[in-house]
Amino acid sequence: MNGAQNAASRAGRAIVKGGRFAMSSAPRVSVLVPCYNEVGTVRELWAQVRAQFAALGVAGEVVFVDDGSTDGTREVLRELAAEDPATQVLLLRRNLGKAAALDVGFRATRGDFVLTMDADLQDDPAEMPRFIEALESFDVVGGWKAVRHDPVEKTLPSKLFNATVRKVTGVQLHDMNCGYKGYRRAVVDELRLWGELHRYIPVLTTARGFTLGELAVTHHARRSGVSKYGWERYLRGLLDLFTVVYITRYRSRPLHFLGTWALAFKLLGLLLLLLVCFTHNLALGVLSGVLLACAGSWWAVGLAAEGGHAAAYTSLPDYPVAERLNG
Incomplete structure (x- = not known):
């Protein structure tokens, strides 16, 4: 990128004034939302995220990646894209999994800060200012659902999974798999995901030398739709742990x-x-x-x-x- 392009890029970004963001023509913050069969929540989530952009006075974009929904989610996303030029929608040809949706979405985002959240409204967009503030100090900020509104068949294996990953990798994060995370641009530019490695983003980014922070976040009960995951995801996650250990410690040797x-x-x-x-x-x-x-x-x-x-x-x-x- 030449000097003129650098200047144009800087001019397009939001400037921090008095602890708040001034509006600019290019997005300062990108919110990436992978979704699969969440027709009942995507429009409200979109509205809440846009309200946070307005409250912060920040130029932002919403990037939805639909992972092969069959319940009408894609039609709603098309409507949102038509209503708002700052809303990107990417429709995958078929269901490829969350890691693929995130990877595609990361490549599409343009913001200096990128926040990811799930489409089911269990993550609260009102937490966005806290993530943006924390990203002034850390490269990656992970959400921690300290109080979870999920049944025990989800919370118990999640605790065992997180404890195992902490022990094996040495990355001391309470909740590896929380979908609510924040990233600086440099992290997104380097991060590559495949298979089901989205569960190990804190480990992968720490191995690249990025700093890691954590925020306790509000977790709401699911209001519509059904969970897309069961016990089997933890078995696959433990198998993926071998992959993560190999690629973070031994890939070059x-x-x-x-x-x-x-x-x-x-x-x-x-x-x-x-x-x-x-x-x-x-x-x-x-x-x-x-x-x-x-x-x-x-x-x-x-x-x-x-x-x-x-x-x-x-x-x-x-x-x-x-x-x-x-x-």
Whole structure:
């Protein structure tokens, strides 16, 4: 971007005056709302978000990403887009999941600050000023539903899930999966989601060196529609945890991960082979051979992964440089 474009971009952004935002032509804040079969709430949510923009005196945009709704949500979103040029609507061809909807939406947002919230009105748009204020201090701000208005079959597994993720990753956040979050622009520009990795956004962003804050938020009971998630999402979430640990700790050094297992298998195989020499136990000999073969396979896979990483290096995101002086 050249100097003239930089100046135009700065001129289009809101300016903070006296703790409030002055209006500008480009959005200072983007509110991203993934939705799936929420026809009963999207219009009211849209109205409440726009009311918050007006109260703050901030130029804002609402970005709805419909994830293949079949209940009339898409028709309502088309109406909202026709009524308000500052409302973007993206309609996915089919249901692809929340991570895909968020990823598509992040690419469409233009604000310096991006807030995400669910479409069911369980998140309160009145909390928006608190998120914007917190984003002056943190790169990512996660909501924490300290008091949840959900049945125990949702709250209990959620507590177990969050405790497990905190223990494994070291990221100390009460509520990893709360949909109400805030991001600075730099975070959104680097963040990529696929599968069901939206549950691990705090872990993924912390691994990139971004600072993380947390706000206790109001959580309302669902007013219409039904929950789209059940117990199975926590099983999938725990499986995804292995993916997250791998890509945040070992993606650039896969042989360290695979080689560790290969070494363990090899040592155990050699120990069993030594026992075979004294016991002449055929079963132990077979097991030893299997373990040694597995060790060789792990080494081979690790080396192949290292080669694949090297080949794809130029297409990976840059390492996070927080500041550059005289560069």
